[in-house]
Amino acid sequence: MNLDARWVKIWRDLWGNKTRFLLVTLSIAVGVGTIGMIYNASQIIQRDLYSQFKQGNPAHVFLYLSPFPKEIANAAEGIREVKQAQARRILRAEIKSSRGDFENLNLHVIADSFSIKVNRFNMLQGAFPPNVREIVLERQSAQLLGYEVGDKVTVKLEDDRQYELTLSGIAHDVNEIPFAILGDASGYISMDTLRWMGESATYNRLEVVVQGEEISKGYALDVADKIKKRILEPAGYQVFSIRIPGVGSDPGDHWAHNQIRGFILILQIMSVMATLLSGGLIVNTISAILIQQTKQIGILRAIGASRKQIVSMYLLNILIFSVAGLILAIPFGLVGSWWLANFAARFLNFDVTRVTLTWDVLLIQVGVAIGMPLAVAIFPILNGTSISVYDAIYQYGLSDRKRVSRFEQLLSRIRSINPPLLLSLRNTFRQRSRLAFTLSTLTLAGAMFIASFSTYSSLTAQIRDVERYVAFDARLSLPRGVTKVAAEREALRIEGIGYAEGWAISEGVIVRSDHSESQGIEIVGLPPDSKTIYPKLVAGRWLSAMPNSRQVVVNADLVNEEAGIEVGKEIQIKIGGRTHTFTVVGIVSKHIFGPRIYMDFTSLSRLTGRHNEVDEIRVLAEEGKLASVATQNTLAEKLEERFRNAGISKNNSVTRSSFFSEFTEIFNIILLVLLIMAGLLALVGSLGLSGTLGINIMERMREIGVLRAVGAANHALVKIVLTESLVVSFVSWVMGAITSAISSPILAAVVIYAVLETQMSFRYSMIGLMLWFCVILLIGVFSSLLPARRAALLQVREVLDYE
Incomplete structure (x- = not known):
C-alpha cells in the first residue's frame, strides 16, 4: 500500500468527520488538561506557599509564660538544641472597622524589631517598626477592615480603653491564620506604643526554632521542656502552656498543611477518573471509525494491504488525535492551574509568583496524552482489522x-x-x-x-x-475573680435567657512515665449534668456527680496525641505546677479544636485554688433547646451589655x-x-x-x-x-x-x-x-x-x- 495513499486516507478520515475529530480531541484535552492543572497547581502551591512560609523562619514551638524581658530569649539560645529564640508580646484587643463594628485583634510587639529572627513577615507598604502611636496591619486584615495607609484606626483594649492609631504600613504575614478564616485581625506596634497605651514593657510568648531538619512533635516539646526547667522555672517565670504552632501540624509545617494535602488529594483522585473516562470515549470512537469503514478495510485487504499496514494507519490516526488533544490540554492545564493556585492563594493568604510548566508535569501530560489513547485503542483496532475480505465487503449492514x-x-x-x-x-x-x-x-x-x-x-x-x-446559644468569657453563683445569677436576670451555666477553664500538661511533658492541654471544669454539652462517648462513661473525685473524661484528640491513654488507666496531670493522679473513666469523640480533659467543676476549682470561680458563662434561651440564629445574636448582645454595665466583663460574646x-x-x-x-x-x-x-x-x-x-x-x-x-x-x-x-x-x-x-x-x-x-x-x-x-x-x- 502506497505511503501517500495512506496519508490521503488519514487526512480524509480526520477532515471528513470534523465533529468526531473535535469530540475525541476534546475528551483527550479534558483528561490530560485536568492532570496538568492539578499537578501544576500543586507544585505552584507548594513552591510559593511553602517557600514564603520557610523564608519567614517559622517557630517550631511556642512557650506562653508570665511577663518576661527579652533577655530570656538570649538565655534560651544558650541551650545546645535551640537554634534561635525570640520574645514576642501578644495583646488581645479589638479594632474598629471602617463600617463601625469592632473585630477581634491580635496586637504583636516583637523584641529587636529591626532584626526579626523568627516568624518574619514582609512589609508591602511603609516601614517597620512603626513609630509611636502608629500601627501596621496584615494585608488581609487591612483589606477586610476597609483601611488604607494613612487612615486613623481605633483600637480597644480588654479594659475598654480606646486609642487612636495611624495606619503606617501594610505587612504580609503568611505565619498567621488569615483574618477571613479565624476572624482575628493581626496588627503590629512598637514597644514605645505599648508603653504609651499604659501596658508594661514585657513579653509573654517565647518563640523557639529547634536545631535539626526533620523535627518531630516529641522532640520539639522535649526541647521546650528543657528551656522551661533549665531557664524559666529557676528564674521564677510561670509557664502557662507549650504549643506546637498550627492546626494539628508538625513542627515547622504550615498551619494548614493537612488541609492542603487533603485538597490536593481530592483533585488527584478526580484527575485519574477524568483520564479513565476519556479512555472509554476513545475506545468507542475508534470502534465507530472501524464500523463505518468495515468495507474500506475489506477493499484495502483485497488490493494487497497487509494487516500490519492497516493497523499502523489507524494507530497513526490515533496519534494525530492525541497530539491535537495535547496541544489543547497544555494551555488548558496552565490556565486551570493559574486559577486553582490563585483560588488557594486568596484563601491561604500567599502570593502566586509565576505560573510555569515544569518538565516533569509536561512529561506526565505527554505520556498520558500519547500513551493512554494508543493503549486503549489497540484492542479495538486489532479486533476490527482481523475481519476477512468476504465478511467486510458482503456481510456489512444488517446482522445475519x-x-x-x-x-x-x-x-x-x-x-x-x-x-x-x-x-x-x-x-x-x-x-x-x-x-x-x-x-x-x-x-x-x-x-x-x-x-x-x-x-x-x-x-x-x-x-x-x-x-x-x-450546645449553647451564646457564651461570654469572664475575667478572674467572678464566681459561678454571681455569673449565673446575672445572666438569668436578662430577659430571654432561660438557662445559664458557668464553666471553669484551666490548662495543664500530661506527665508521661519518662517524666517528659506534653504540650498544653485545655482542662474544663463543668457540672456533670451540664445542659450545654452532649458528649458522644467512644468508650467508657461520662462524669458522675461525685465532688472532689479523681475521675476525668478525655477526648479522642488527646488519645491520638498521647499513647497509652485508655479507659480505666491512671494518668498524671500537672496543673499549676503540681502533679495529680486521675483515672480516665471515658473517652469522647474528636473535637477538631484540640485535646481536652473534662472533670467535675468543684474538683478543678480545688486543684487550681480558684474556689467557685468560672471563666466563661454559657446561656440558652430555653433549656434543652437551641434558638434561631437571630435569637442567638440578640441574646449575645444582651449578655455582653448586661455584664459590661454590671462591671463584670468587658469581653465580646460569641454565638454558636x-x-x-x-x-x-x-x-x-x-x-x-x-x-x-x-x-x-x-x-x-x-x-x-x-x-x-x-x-x-x-x-x-x-x-x-x-x-x-x-x-x-x-x-x-x-x-x-x-x-x-x-x-x-x-x-x-x-x-x-x-x-x-x-x-x-x-x-x-x-x-x-x-x-x-x-x-x-x-x-x-x-x-x-x-x-x-x-x-x-x-x-x-x-x-x-x-x-x-x-x-x-x-x-x-x-x-x-x-x-
Whole structure:
C-alpha cells in the first residue's frame, strides 16, 4: 500500500468527520488538561506557599509564660538544641472597622524589631517598626477592615480603653491564620506604643526554632521542656502552656498543611477518573471509525494491504488525535492551574509568583496524552482489522446473526411494547461491549458525583459531632475573680435567657512515665449534668456527680496525641505546677479544636485554688433547646451589655452560629472543588454517550432506510434515538447509585482523614443521588440531539446505498 495513499486516507478520515475529530480531541484535552492543572497547581502551591512560609523562619514551638524581658530569649539560645529564640508580646484587643463594628485583634510587639529572627513577615507598604502611636496591619486584615495607609484606626483594649492609631504600613504575614478564616485581625506596634497605651514593657510568648531538619512533635516539646526547667522555672517565670504552632501540624509545617494535602488529594483522585473516562470515549470512537469503514478495510485487504499496514494507519490516526488533544490540554492545564493556585492563594493568604510548566508535569501530560489513547485503542483496532475480505465487503449492514440473545427473546414476548420503543431497546443492548464502555463512563461520573455530595454530608456530620460540645446559644468569657453563683445569677436576670451555666477553664500538661511533658492541654471544669454539652462517648462513661473525685473524661484528640491513654488507666496531670493522679473513666469523640480533659467543676476549682470561680458563662434561651440564629445574636448582645454595665466583663460574646461559620466556609470550598471535578467527569461522560449514539446510527443505516421507506417521520426517528439515550442514562444512574455505595465511603474517609485527621461519621447523600438523576436525564436529552438530528436528515436513497 502506497505511503501517500495512506496519508490521503488519514487526512480524509480526520477532515471528513470534523465533529468526531473535535469530540475525541476534546475528551483527550479534558483528561490530560485536568492532570496538568492539578499537578501544576500543586507544585505552584507548594513552591510559593511553602517557600514564603520557610523564608519567614517559622517557630517550631511556642512557650506562653508570665511577663518576661527579652533577655530570656538570649538565655534560651544558650541551650545546645535551640537554634534561635525570640520574645514576642501578644495583646488581645479589638479594632474598629471602617463600617463601625469592632473585630477581634491580635496586637504583636516583637523584641529587636529591626532584626526579626523568627516568624518574619514582609512589609508591602511603609516601614517597620512603626513609630509611636502608629500601627501596621496584615494585608488581609487591612483589606477586610476597609483601611488604607494613612487612615486613623481605633483600637480597644480588654479594659475598654480606646486609642487612636495611624495606619503606617501594610505587612504580609503568611505565619498567621488569615483574618477571613479565624476572624482575628493581626496588627503590629512598637514597644514605645505599648508603653504609651499604659501596658508594661514585657513579653509573654517565647518563640523557639529547634536545631535539626526533620523535627518531630516529641522532640520539639522535649526541647521546650528543657528551656522551661533549665531557664524559666529557676528564674521564677510561670509557664502557662507549650504549643506546637498550627492546626494539628508538625513542627515547622504550615498551619494548614493537612488541609492542603487533603485538597490536593481530592483533585488527584478526580484527575485519574477524568483520564479513565476519556479512555472509554476513545475506545468507542475508534470502534465507530472501524464500523463505518468495515468495507474500506475489506477493499484495502483485497488490493494487497497487509494487516500490519492497516493497523499502523489507524494507530497513526490515533496519534494525530492525541497530539491535537495535547496541544489543547497544555494551555488548558496552565490556565486551570493559574486559577486553582490563585483560588488557594486568596484563601491561604500567599502570593502566586509565576505560573510555569515544569518538565516533569509536561512529561506526565505527554505520556498520558500519547500513551493512554494508543493503549486503549489497540484492542479495538486489532479486533476490527482481523475481519476477512468476504465478511467486510458482503456481510456489512444488517446482522445475519442466527442466534438471538435472551434479552431480545424476552422483549419479543412483551406484546405491550410499541415497535419504536422495542427498536430503541434492541439497539441499546445489541452491542454489549460498546454499551459497557459507555455505561462505565457514565457510572464512574455518577459515582463520583454522588460521592462528592456524600463527602460533604459526612463532613457536615463530623461538624454535627463537634456541635455536641458547643450546645449553647451564646457564651461570654469572664475575667478572674467572678464566681459561678454571681455569673449565673446575672445572666438569668436578662430577659430571654432561660438557662445559664458557668464553666471553669484551666490548662495543664500530661506527665508521661519518662517524666517528659506534653504540650498544653485545655482542662474544663463543668457540672456533670451540664445542659450545654452532649458528649458522644467512644468508650467508657461520662462524669458522675461525685465532688472532689479523681475521675476525668478525655477526648479522642488527646488519645491520638498521647499513647497509652485508655479507659480505666491512671494518668498524671500537672496543673499549676503540681502533679495529680486521675483515672480516665471515658473517652469522647474528636473535637477538631484540640485535646481536652473534662472533670467535675468543684474538683478543678480545688486543684487550681480558684474556689467557685468560672471563666466563661454559657446561656440558652430555653433549656434543652437551641434558638434561631437571630435569637442567638440578640441574646449575645444582651449578655455582653448586661455584664459590661454590671462591671463584670468587658469581653465580646460569641454565638454558636458564628463559632461554626468558619468551618462551614472551608467545607463549602471543598464541596465546590468536588463538584467542579465531578462536572468535568459528567462532561466527558456526555461526550461518550453522544459518540455511542452516533455509532449506533452508523450501524443501523439500512434499518433507518427501511423505516424511511415504510413512512417513518422525522419525529419518530428522533424519538427512537432519544429513547435509546434515556435508557442508557437510566441504566447508568442505577449502576452509579450502586457503585456510589462503595466509592462514597472511600472518598469521604480519605478526604476527612486528610483534612481533619480523624475517623469519619459517614452519611450517604440522597440529595446527591436524586440530583444526579436529574443531571443524567439532561445529559441523555442533550447527548441525543446531534445524533437524532443526523438520523432525521438521512434520506431513503442515501441510507439504502450506504457502503
